[in-house]
Amino acid sequence: MPSPVSRWLPLALVALVALWLRTHDLASRPMHADEANQALKTGELLEHGRYAFDPHDHHGPTLYYATLPIAWLRGETTLAALSETTVRLVPALAGTLGVILLFLLARSLGHWPALTAAALMAVAPASVYYSRYFIQETLLVSCTLATFVCAQRWWQTGLTRWAVAAGICIGLMQATKASAPLFLVAALIAVLLTVRSRPVTRRPRRDLIAALITALAVAALFYSSFGTHFSGLRDAIGTYTAVSTRAATGSGHEKPWWYYLGFFGWHREGGLLWQQLAFSTLAFCGVLVAFATPQKILRCAALYTALIVAALSLAPYKTPWHTVHLVPGFAFLAAAALAALPLRLFAFATAGLVVALQYKQTQLAAFLRPVDARNPYAYVHSSPDVLKIRALAETALARAPTGPIRIISEEYWPIPWYLRALPPTSVGYWSTPSTSSDGALIIASTTQAVTLRPLLLGRYTESYLGLRPGFLLVIFTPKPAAP
Amino acid sequence: MKRSRLSLILALLALTGAVRAADPVPLRVELPKPLFAGTPRPIQLPNLEKPRTGKRPDLMVPAGTALLSKGKPVTSSDSLPVIGELTFITDGDKSGTDGTYVELGPTPQWVQIDLGAAAKIAAVAIWHFHSQARVYHDVVVQVSNDKDFKAGVTTIFNNDEDNSSKLGKGTDLAYIENFEGKLLDGKGATGRYVRLSSNGNTSDELNHYCEVEVYGAPAK
Numbered sequence: 053m054p055s056p057v058s059r060w061l062p063l064a065l066v067a068l069v070a071l072w073l074r075t076h077d078l079a080s081r082p083m084h085a086d087e088a089n090q091a092l093k094t095g096e097l098l099e100h101g102r103y104a105f106d107p108h109d110h111h112g113p114t115l116y117y118a119t120l121p122i123a124w125l126r127g128e129t130t131l132a133a134l135s136e137t138t139v140r141l142v143p144a145l146a147g148t149l150g151v152i153l154l155f156l157l158a159r160s161l162g163h164w165p166a167l168t169a170a171a172l173m174a175v176a177p178a179s180v181y182y183s184r185y186f187i188q189e190t191l192l193v194s195c196t197l198a199t200f201v202c203a204q205r206w207w208q209t210g211l212t213r214w215a216v217a218a219g220i221c222i223g224l225m226q227a228t229k230a231s232a233p234l235f236l237v238a239a240l241i242a243v244l245l246t247v248r249s250r251p252v253t254r255r256p257r258r259d260l261i262a263a264l265i266t267a268l269a270v271a272a273l274f275y276s277s278f279g280t281h282f283s284g285l286r287d288a289i290g291t292y293t294a295v296s297t298r299a300a301t302g303s304g305h306e307k308p309w310w311y312y313l314g315f316f317g318w319h320r321e322g323g324l325l326w327q328q329l330a331f332s333t334l335a336f337c338g339v340l341v342a343f344a345t346p347q348k349i350l351r352c353a354a355l356y357t358a359l360i361v362a363a364l365s366l367a368p369y370k371t372p373w374h375t376v377h378l379v380p381g382f383a384f385l386a387a388a389a390l391a392a393l394p395l396r397l398f399a400f401a402t403a404g405l406v407v408a409l410q411y412k413q414t415q416l417a418a419f420l421r422p423v424d425a426r427n428p429y430a431y432v433h434s435s436p437d438v439l440k441i442r443a444l445a446e447t448a449l450a451r452a453p454t455g456p457i458r459i460i461s462e463e464y465w466p467i468p469w470y471l472r473a474l475p476p477t478s479v480g481y482w483s484t485p486s487t488s489s490d491g492a493l494i495i496a497s498t499t500q501a502v503t504l505r506p507l508l509l510g511r512y513t514e515s516y517l518g519l520r521p522g523f524l525l526v527i528f529t530p531k532p533a534a535p
Numbered sequence: 536m537k538r539s540r541l542s543l544i545l546a547l548l549a550l551t552g553a554v555r556a557a558d559p560v561p562l563r564v565e566l567p568k569p570l571f572a573g574t575p576r577p578i579q580l581p582n583l584e585k586p587r588t589g590k591r592p593d594l595m596v597p598a599g600t601a602l603l604s605k606g607k608p609v610t611s612s613d614s615l616p617v618i619g620e621l622t623f624i625t626d627g628d629k630s631g632t633d634g635t636y637v638e639l640g641p642t643p644q645w646v647q648i649d650l651g652a653a654a655k656i657a658a659v660a661i662w663h664f665h666s667q668a669r670v671y672h673d674v675v676v677q678v679s680n681d682k683d684f685k686a687g688v689t690t691i692f693n694n695d696e697d698n699s700s701k702l703g704k705g706t707d708l709a710y711i712e713n714f715e716g717k718l719l720d721g722k723g724a725t726g727r728y729v730r731l732s733s734n735g736n737t738s739d740e741l742n743h744y745c746e747v748e749v750y751g752a753p754a755k
């Protein structure tokens with residue numbers, strides 16, 4: 053019997069590696085448009101206590117509320133003080149927690165296979181990249197894993213408190229993103245088709261009702277902005293109209309059906325190699341093991357993962373952050389495949405090799421080329437040039453304190469994040485130029501710059517910055533007055 | 536008399552107040568706030584400036600001007616590029632597809648072409664990367680007979696407006712990359728070495744070269 057230290061120390065090390073990969077140098081990557089958008093909403097909640105669920109272009113409220121305690125602990129109480137590190141710590145901590153939750157879920161495979169599953173998730177490029185990204189996806193994955201862990205405990209112990217805990221997690225899932233039911237339905241189908249036994253409780257109906265009521269109460273609490281915005285409840289249901297339209301039409305994010313599976317294959321782009329073949333091969337072997345052995349939980353995991361792959365792949369709307377939902381299933385199955393190997397030493401060596409290969413990909417994706425257009429995880433990402441905009445604006449306002457700074461472009465995110473500390477009376481955003489468009493600094497898209505030039509009364513020098521790959525901004529800086 | 540003096544004082548006070556009320560004050564116009572939007576869509580068509588109508592104006596060069604750089608050795612501040620080879624810069628392939636450009640690391644980087652002998656430079660054509668609308672920052676092109684560029688340096692192009700590359704402040708304009716490349720007047724500068732530097736681009740922090748062509752004639 054191994055000592056508790058030798059038993060739990062490896063898990064602590066895996067969790068520490070996961071935490072380091074998710075929190076190291078969090079502020080260095082420029083903010084993506086979606087991150088900036090959500091960080092500004094968080095700033096509004098932090099500074100003014102105002103939040104209202106927007107059913108059209110935004111997901112659920114948990115991400116914003118989860119940022120508050122971290123911001124308070126870091127002494128940030130205003131939008132201007134809110135930092136990239138603070139907001140990104142939410143998915144980073146959730147992602148680390150997800151690694152531990154996967155270990156707990158996979159313990160029925162055995163201790164070291166569960167550790168392997170956790171290690172594979174800890175270093176998976178998608179999991180690391182999007183744990184450093186201020187969007188809902190990693191939070192949703194962790195809430196989903198927490199739901200499964202609580203449900204598993206309830207199934208095995210029959211204790212009502214685990215049912216209630218699962219209800220809380222389901223409520224958090226729903227309050228994180230409207231796509232939560234997809235994962236719950238997939239899990240339910242997988243359980244119904246693979247698990248023949250019954251939960252140990254004698255009163256499953258009572259426990260399920262308790263879980264359902266808890267889930268609804270938690271979700272309602274968040275969507276109603278803790279009882280201050282009750283129309284958020286109606287919008288939480290109404291959002292499914294927008295979600296289903298987006299999923300069905302693609303809304304400009306259409307990709308082929310194999311898009312998500314492609315992340316786990318092998319491809320070169322512009323000289324950079326992206327591959328996860330060893331990981332996905334092991335996961336596929338795990339599927340074979342699932343149906344060659346009587347392990348019900350393994351079959352359940354295989355079926356759940358297959359359903360999620362199918363559902364995400366069939367929808368025309370695809371964005372790369374959805375790949376994080378495939379990682380826990382793949383890691384679980386890969387660990388099961390390793391556990392089935394007859395030679396323990398060979399299994400350990402293979403696990404070490406696959407973890408090392410996955411880490412190399414993570415290093416490339418999250419640390420060496422985090423905004424490169426060839427990086428499949430960096431989706432329409434902001435260019436590093438956006439980091440220069442704040443200094444330009446501050447210099448302009450030092451020259452002309454009343455401004456204004458004019459942003460004239462069809463698209464301008466994440467610029468509002470970088471100009472958040474400037475007085476709102478000195479910065480404005482337009483989609484097209486008007487007859488009086490002069491300013492202390494004008495930032496225009498190249499398209500709008502063509503219309504803008506003849507309208508300007510002052511004399512300006514022009515230079516270029518990138519908003520994101522292929523989208524250029526023309527910077528109009530007033531020429532100093534002749535002496 | 537007293538009453539009329541009082542009336543006069545009151546009238547003056549009223550007039551002063553009126554003038555004060557008419558003093559100019561800064562106009563506070565509420566500016567539009569940013570609109571929240573969904574995930575930006577991948578760009579299907581590059582956001583290019585309106586293309587120039589007609590062909591590029593001819594650059595007049597002395598008779599007998601020839602391409603001097605083809606196949607000539609290239610060195611760089613990044614001697615081990617992650618992607619591509621330095622030889623790509625003078626191999627004559629300017630297609631810009633994968634496998635035809637060299638990628639240098641972030642921060643200011645330079646490449647240097649050794650023409651083998653001093654030459655009078657008539658023109659330099661540069662293709663950094665033209666499969667996407669992007670602008671390379673702080674492009675500086677210099678000519679010298681000193682391979683270390685410490686003496687006798689002639690700058691023929693410099694758009695580093697804030698001297699961030701520490702090669703001097705430039706006044707030339709930034710430009711959007713396209714298939715035509717950037718054609719520079721060599722201004723008759725004489726030297727054996729041509730050095731080109733840049734400091735990242737509007738898409739990422741990296742520096743790329745598909746091809747550089749140096750035209751001129753042997754210096755007499």
